[in-house]
Amino acid sequence: MHDIRAIRENPAAFDAAVARRGDAPVSSSILALDEERRTKIQAAETAQADQNKAAKLIGAAKAKGDDAEFERLRSEVAGKKAEVAQLQTEAKELDAKLTAALEVIPNLVHEDTPLGEDENDNVEIRKWGEPFVPGFEAKEHFEIEAVKSGMDFETAAKLSGSRFVVLSGAIARVHRALAQFMVNTHVDENGLTETWTPVLVREEMMYGTGQLPKFGEDSYQTTNGWWLVPTAEVTLTNIVNNATVDESYLPRRYVAQTQCFRSEAGSAGRDTSGMLRQHQFEKVEMVSITHPDNSIEEHARMTRCAEGILEKLGLAYRTVVLCTGDTGFGAQRTHDIEVWLPGQNTYREISSISVCGDFQARRMNARFKPADGGKPGFVHTLNGSGLAVGRCLIAVLENGQQEDGSIKLPEVLAPYTGGKLTLTAEGTLA
Secondary structure: OOOHHHHHHOHHHHHHHHHOOOOOOOHHHHHHHHHHHHHHHHHHHHHHHHHHHHHHHHHHHHHHOOHHHHHHHHHHHHHHHHHHHHHHHHHHHHHHHHHHHHOOOOOOOOOOOOOOOOHHHOEEEEEEOOOOOOOOOOOOHHHOHHHHOOEEHHHHHHHHOOOOOEEOHHHHHHHHHHHHHHHHHHHHOOOOEEOOOOOEEOHHHHHHOOOOOOOHHHOEEOOOOOEEOOOOHHHHHHHHOOOEEEHHHOOEEEEEEEEEEOOOOOOOOOOOOOOOOOOEEEEEEEEEEEOHHHHHHHHHHHHHHHHHHHHHHOOOEEEEEOOOOOOOOOOOEEEEEEEEEOOOOEEEEEEEEEEOOOHHHHHHOOEEEOOOOOOOEEOEEEEEEEEEHHHHHHHHHHHOEOOOOOEEOOHHHHHHOOOOOEEOOOOOEO
């Protein structure tokens, strides 16, 4: 959500910032609504003052026995009361229109975000590791012999339809091992607070982090009004919804392992094979709530937390900064981390880490009280995958594949797999 005062003070600068995303200027229509709303509010206040003034004179007229003046004033008060009510209703309607116009305008990207139209204009900022290219024809995860018995798409389709999977046996254990490894690393080494949150949330929570109203079709809503979270970003960020915390409370760094649910609206035909794009999946999510002065530094720290998971797993990756045309609705700046998948012979996204500034905080009314006693300000929020568990499973399986159909697992998973680091071609841990 944007600050209307900032738009009033410098509409040209706001339009220039909006234009960096390739969007048309919006300040004139926004300010026209704002001016009309303020005019109605001022007129209501004037009418209210007139009503109060006339009301005070009624008693004096009655005391004097001036029935004509008494009736005139009483009629005036009644008329002013109706006028005030009408003006207040109109102002409220205009306020709702203004909010509706503001809440669908994307966040303003940072000045150092590279200009571009789409993912082809994203800028690589670093690479790590040597991409695994086996001396045999690499297979995608679902084609590897060791995987076939433990990754069942047919049964999932019978249970739920397309874009679901049933994991069993060793594959299910490796999936769980990856999530546990990620959470433990973030807690023990990166200093995040482990958190367990609901996956059903109220509509205002989805609004607070920007999924609503613009992107409602991307998520699932229950018949009684709850929403299934598309990511734990929703619950973790909204911990400070409508709260004013002490400056000493900041930063707050959370991590949660949750089920996530996305309708994948508009993605027909994309990544339909295997586990790359599912309606239900598991993610280890990181969220930071920070002081405004520290959010850019925190963005770099969170990116390193996610990269560190891949490095411990020995998975080659590259990190890119998204261009203006590819940056998400609520983000000011985003780093995508893409892991190497030999089965596809390319890098694929496994984490997206974004700094949102005060964009979400304004929607949530999340503030902090400065230590020096100054006026409360909005916190800054950040979120990122640390990592997407299913995609990490895909990467581990594909990068560990052997010519005989077995899979070598990363050594860091040994504490979670009973010390067994081989998936045999028959699909068992050994």
